Amino acid sequence: MDLNFAEIEKNCHSFWKEKQTYQVSNQSDQPKFYVLDMFPYPSGSGLHVGHPLGYIASDIFARYKRLNGFNVLHPMGYDAFGLPAEEYAISRGIHPAVSTEENIARYREQLESIGLSFDWSREIRTSDPTYHKWTQWIFTLLFNHYYDLEADKAKHIHELEAHFTKYGTANLKAATTNDISFTPQDWVSISKKDQQDILMQYRLAFRSEGTVNWCEALGTVLANDQVKNGLSERGGHPVELRPLTQWFLRITAYADRLLSDLDTVEWTDSLKSIQRHWIGRSEGAAINFSIDGFEDVLSIFTTRPDTIFGATFMVLAPELALVEKITISNQKEEIETYVKYVSGRSERERQSEVKNVTGAFTGAYAIHPFTGKKIPIYISEYVLKDYGTGAIMAVPSDDARDRAFAEKFNIEIIDVVDKSDFPKAGIGEKVGKIINSDFLNGLEVPEAIEVILQKVEENKIGERRVNYRLRDAGFSRQRYWGEPIPIVYDKEGIASTLPLSELPLELPEVENFKPTTDGRSPIARLESWVNLPDGRRRETDTMPGTAGSAWYFIRYTDPHNSDAFVGKEAIDYWENVDLYVGGSEHAVAHLLYARFWTKFLYDLEKIKFTEPFKKLINQGMIQGIIEVAYLEKVGDANHFISTDIADSEKSYAPLYVPIEFVTDYQKEESHLNEAGLRKYIAWKPDLAEAVFKMKGGTFKNGRFVPNEEGAECKFITHSEVGKMSKSKFNTINPDEIIEEYGADCFRMYEMFLGPIEQSKPWSTNGIDGISKFLRRFWTLFYDTEGKWLVTTDKPNPEALKILHQTIKKVKEDIERFSFNTCVSAFMVAVNDLRKLKCHSQEILQPLVQLMAPFAPFITEHLWAKLGHTDSIHKSSFPAFEEKYLVESTIEYPISINGKKRATAAFATDASKEDIEKAVLEMKIVQKWVDGKPIKRLIVVPGRMVNVVV
């Protein structure tokens, strides 16, 4: 009987549904295990073959853990709010709620067809009011807390108010937007509005004027991680810096913990290093320089205080308020021109211009705190307003940029570090001996740093300071499709949060949800919603996509709780995610925000863990082949040129070609034939008039005109490996593959492709191998007539050995997430058992259980045929027994001078001496030794023999 996977799959789906096989309870005596896939955004194009790679891997692991007696939480849901979902809806001209609903339905269907063992009763959606109610609630908590740097945790804002009333800012160590100081008397005497403005500077969710990434095309601001090379990550639109009042989350307060706790999680080195970089901790000092003729002090940040005697000028960020104040009248024009020039430059331009230093002199001078010398103050765009204090002491001898600047503006360079002992060291490297530096002379750099830091603190001219590259997270979006920020403003503009009883604050229905261009959210147009009867006004910005995904893994443990974001018992039982699987593209956004929210909720004692994801595996990207046709514009005419006759000197416009039009796709000779070309012009009607030139002739107006009799219409396309995406028309859908080969085959093939974390182009070359394997596996159970072959015969030792070898290998390999080698192991086992004509139930039944995590459908069917009524996925993982692997002899490789020349079998318990003797007597060994003296004879028992001549 042939393997009829379609029928088996159908039966399994209804069996699992009926028995609720994958539903999991929060009450269990079994140990817990939490396996989670990264939250998908339900895109309009559905799943392509790249998505399931991680889902299948995590599913195998979840099933494996279940078979090993764990209570496994393995849920799935949708990151349904956010920019991509909204852009998709706008492009189709429908409401995002409608398109999201449609997309989710399709996703669900596809995910189920793959046989993923999700507990669907726990499905959540970020756009669902019963969910976003709690996202909003967490926002209100962030608003009502500040960060106490002394206790190193978040505390309620009331504690801060109490501190202000009692002590003012004295002895306050709290994360803040601006360092200010006042007395308790000041605090009580100022207005309520002023008090609130001050408190706002301490809240963990706060409103502030900041420079934001404004994207005109998307009509919204974007977070730093949504901007790549000065363009929006989504859509590639230009992004400019704009001052705008926005909501922010004070993630910087958690910078140190986010950094140090990376050591406690099992993530890849590359991912950890990406996060470390993003956080960008640097230790140094803030040092105050007085300004000649002004009361103001100039505070600078440096990581090289040891080079302070080499500081020959100062540089300020052009945007700094101080600049205007200190500029002397003679220099006013120059400075103004320069400031204007900088403000007109986009982020992108500033980044691309690395070599050419620019700047302007303010005419003011700072006083060197140790030498008392006057040093000129410049401004330049290479100093960033938001990093450190926005001001530096420039040391041209030990910093490449400072040096370039000094050379251009003819400023003195004093060598302060003698690096003659380190000829290979680059400029700025922290090695060498200090010279020309008064009391620091002769010290090694690390010592000098310590000495100067002490001196700076003694003299009260500065302090040690740790600085971070990490910025506070912009949390406002001027878009429709997101959680409304649950804030109202009174007549004075004082912000307050909505109480839990008024949550969720649902998105109002609007006629026009398209983005505006005036920097306001679309819901701001809805006056009736914005203005409350009591005169207060609602906040109209919405939250970014990262909000809902920052805590979703918590909600899965108790998804239907209407009284709390999660039940205490539920979260204390399940705790954090044991295994998290997803792409590395979320390295800094989602993964950092989720860690931040987790730590915040931990501080508030809502949860008992400090990291959301203990172990994280990044699955590689399955790439696609992108097919491109070369286009040359000749006047108004469009000429397409086949790649084999393309002129390598010329540059052509590459146009994407949908892969379904391409013949011999994935092969070198991929091309469009006559029918393909017709499809192409039908798909792009504006190119109907185009001319396609190829070796064999020309295709024009829907007809191929050959150069000579019998010439072929073969328009060769240019093929390259790249991301699989709808916009490149190269997505391959799992549905067709499942229909043709079955879900089990699809699952095993995706795993067989190679290590899970490796990226590779998709190719169906080789899927036949898996398909054949499954059919061979099937023939262990059924003959061609459909007769059941399994017997109760006692298995022979050889079959037992095969089984137990396989159990051992598969168990070890699953535990190290090496799924491709598991599939190989199954193939080896099936090949060997077929050779033995083994049909013994005692062998085959454990083999079926072993394969259940990989091929859940076929194994479920066979399990039932083997006489079981309950699901195989509720059974157990076969136990490995060493005794079946014990061998009486071991085959040793015999090497001469490290090169293998022969093999020889010896008894397992053969002594070293016996082996030595036997080896030396071997003919082949004597031939190689050839009478020469034997220098050494190495025998590693159970391993190998090496004869050194």
Added chain:
RNA sequence: GCCGAUGUGGCGGAAUUGGUAGACGCGCUGGAUUCAAAAUCCAGUUCUCGCAAGGGAGUGGGGGUUCGAUUCCCCCCAUCGGCACCA
């Protein structure tokens, strides 16, 4: 430029602690079956010299440690990913 990862047959890849390099699969070659084909089954398949027996080379390149290196160390190259005036 800095940081991280990767580099093995025609292809995807395996070799878990330094111990038989190339498991398993694709592809290819030959054979069986068939009127023929598909499917299936059997055998072979790193390169190279050789009729063969048997040699030689070989895990991106160069060097080193070791009886023995895909595995450890140093230098270099290539590809991918991240960051890029970060003081």
